[in-house]
Amino acid sequence: MLIVFSFYFAKFHNGFSDTKGDWGTFGDYVGGILNPVIAAFAFYLIAETYKLQIKAYDLQKTELEETRKLLKVSTDAQNDQVKLAALTALFNSNLTRIGLLKSERIELLNGIPAYLRPQATDTRSNEDLTDFDAGGEQVFLKESIHIIKKVREINGEIQSLTNKNNELEQQIVDFLKEK
Secondary structure (H helix, E strand, O other), X not given: OHHHHHHHHHHOOOOOOOOHHHHHHHHHHHHHHHHHHHXXXXXXXXXXXXXXXXXXHHXXXXXXXXXXXXXXXXXXXHHHHXXXXXXXXXXXXXXXXHHHHHHHHHHHHHOOOHHHOOOOOOOOOHHHHOOOEEOOEEOOOHHHHHHHHHHHHHHHHHHHHHHHHHHHHHHHHHHHHHO
16 A cells, blocks of 8 residues: 555655545545455455365365264274173173072982982983882882972073073184184
């Protein structure tokens, strides 16, 4: 602006005028020179602002994509933890149930005489047990037979739970190998 005023006063160096027409001419001169310069500068600033917005948008887009990737990794990790926790909880639940069944079996076996307790090599059916001969005397063993049947059921359930735990253990091992 100082340059524009300097040129004007250098050309028309007669000082400030009292006439309105001179002031209108001066205003047209200043506006005609400065308006294109200011408009060009404003256009430049708008273009730079637009460039900055595009860079900011690209940066936000990149950050958003990275955030999505991290959230996916985090979600997958959490899902894996939930699956592993579920397998482990089921495994532990089965172990607890096996322990309770073994305790129940011990209590039942302690309630019958030792000579009536089923052995691992016992191949007698439940019907054969009703006519068990102890020392040559015929003994009706209804209560003991009920206990022996219950022990067999418990043994079957323990075996079933043990098999399930073996499968769960293999699933846990396979799962950990994948990760």
